[in-house]
Amino acid sequence: MEYLRTPDDRFERLLDYPFVPHYVDVGGLRMHYVDEGPADAPPVLMLHGEPTWSYLYRHMIPVCAAAGHRVIAPDLIGFGKSDKPTRIDDYSYQSHMDWMLSLLDQLALTRITLVCQDWGSLLGLRLAAENPDRFRAIVVGNGMLPTGDQTVPAAFQLWKNFAIYSPVFPVSRIIDAASFRKLGPDEKRAYEAPFPNRKYKAGARAFPKLVPVTPNDPATQANRAAWESLKQWRKPFLTTFSNGDPITRGGDKYMQEQVPGAKGQPHQTLTGGHFLQEDSPVAFAQAVNQLIATQPSQD
Template identity: 75%
Template sequence: MEFVRTPESRFERLADYPFEGHYCELTSDGMRMHYLDEGPSDADPVLMLHGEPSWSYLYRHMIPIVAAAGHRVIAPDLIGFGKSDKPTSMADYSYQAHMDWMLAFVESLDLNNITLVCQDWGSLIGLRLAAEQQQRFKAIVVGNGMLPTGEQKVPAAFQLWKNFALYSPWFPIARIINSGTFKTLGPEERKAYDAPFPSAKYKAGARAFPRLVPVSADDPATQANKAAWRVLEQWQKPFLTTFSNGDPITRGGDTFMQERIPGAKGQPHQTLVGGHFLQEDSPVAFARAINDLLVNLQR
């Protein structure tokens, strides 16, 4: 598998991103996943998983708040994103490959008692991982995410996005992210979101993600996701939703999960202000919801 590594110079002096980087080697050919590890090293981990086409920079305003509350925050960059290595062929990316890479990461760090925080593709990977490795997880917080099985109606907005990702010769990462926020990203923020992708060669993973979402019964991931849902429908551990009020892609997913996951009963679910990338629009409220959940767990 051919992969590229974004030059470190692309990440120099990024706005509001003072964190020390760490790396986990995932494969025998040396492919690495980058991650942040903030807060007390002996505390239970809060695993923050980003989605498409962002990276751990998305959580920059939330990480200090959760870490300051005494939690260990771990925020990896998915393979193909951020400071992580990037296979150059879209054919090298599959849903199962992302699952394998994330499981290898969690096992390498031997993470346990995890609180999962996930959004967008972070949910497709994280929710299934929690179901398949439920002994490692103690709570889940989902904002604008879902675990699709190919049985749900696909929003028109997603179909448009999928076609754009696959066929558009123009794929401007920062503008794509800005289109999913209420706020207007500043020049330095746009620079940071573009930083991982010096050229089209680095964008295969970002372009591949939309086509990997299960949208039919015969999708390669459908059966595994159905199996994960059978676990989630018995999930008694805390399950909190913090969806935003302005996401056309995941709207209604919070109610869907609240009705089907036992651990969601009685939780202080919130609707936050923002678009698809609620970490940009409501980072403080999102972080405080996580902290409040963990405080209640300790009582």
């Protein structure tokens, strides 16, 4: 598998991103992750989606770390400081699952509180459903676990077509357009940093076509099985969706109805677009901290 590695100087002096880099090898590829807070504390695993990277969580990581939590924020393969296979066909739903599970195994993560959004939810919810003993709680903001049995929102189909066929893929403009607040020039530079040119963007372009949209999709059976597990999930399950995301709108209500652990939780609707980490990062992080605070210390 051919891959590219973004030069380190692309990440120098990024605004509000002072975190020391950490790396693991996952199937011959280097995966980057942020690791902040007490090393012996139960971890908060923050999973980003497309076309972002751990920079998306830059304002949430310090809030959760300051509350005494160990925060792990990886860059998915193809994103951020992680290696980037150069062919769209190098990426599959299962390969992303394997890479993420390898990270969890190598860091020996248990008692995990999952925080996920966008593709971070497609991966994180599967990870939790397939490895329930490793997770203690789940927080989902603007995310879902589709099986291909649901009606696909028109906004998603437009996005999928754009990702596949558009001759340009302007990462920072995409994130800016899907947030309520406007990104500053330094923030735009940070989101563009992983991608020196179009050859680095195969992973970002690949994600939309990997979402199960038909009942015979390659990931459908595994996601259906994950939902059977989630329908038995009685540990805390919190939704923190935003009020302005046309792609995942309504998913929070569905999960609240389907997941037993969602009953009685202080679900919130935060202000923001698809990237609520840009629009309401502190409120999002505080919701995570408050949920953890209600759990027994040795659960």
